[in-house]
Amino acid sequence: MQTMTQQQIARSVTIGRTLIAGSAAGVISAIVSNLLAWGIIAANDFAFEMLNGFSITLSAFFANVIGAFIYRVLQKRSSRAVIYYAILSLVMAVLMTFNTVSNPMEPHIGAVANPLHFAVALLSLVLIPKFMQRAAAAASKKG
Secondary structure, three states: OOOOOHHHHHHHOOHHHHHHHHHHHHHHHHHHHHHHHHHHHHHHOOOOOOOOHHHHHHHHHHHHHHHHHHHHHHHHHOOOHHHHHHHHHHHHHHHHHHHHHHOOOOOOOHHHHHHHHHHHHHHHHHHHHHHHHHHHHHHHHHO
16 A cells, blocks of 8 residues: 655645635634624724624635645645744734734724734634645545
């Protein structure tokens, strides 16, 4: 019985499976982010025009879909894809936080947006590798 390397398994994961993995992570991330935002907004009696359920859902969902494709590329090129993806996710969260602090769209928006950046990043760095591993396992069983 032959064993496949991580990079060979990654090559067997199709674009469709990558999209499904990213979408699944995106849906979970969007739900958790909206609940977190709702809790912070309710606890502090904030109201925002630009930060709402729709914008949070789109941001969290597409961040994870794009993240799945980035992870797929990293997985094909390196045996340390999880570590590199974790670093990239956290760096992006920090950069988004700096952007929110430097250019706030509305007063007090950072109190809600900044925790959301890290929530999405943490969920992404946990869920994307897990879902991509499942996609690779399904692809290796099929092929």
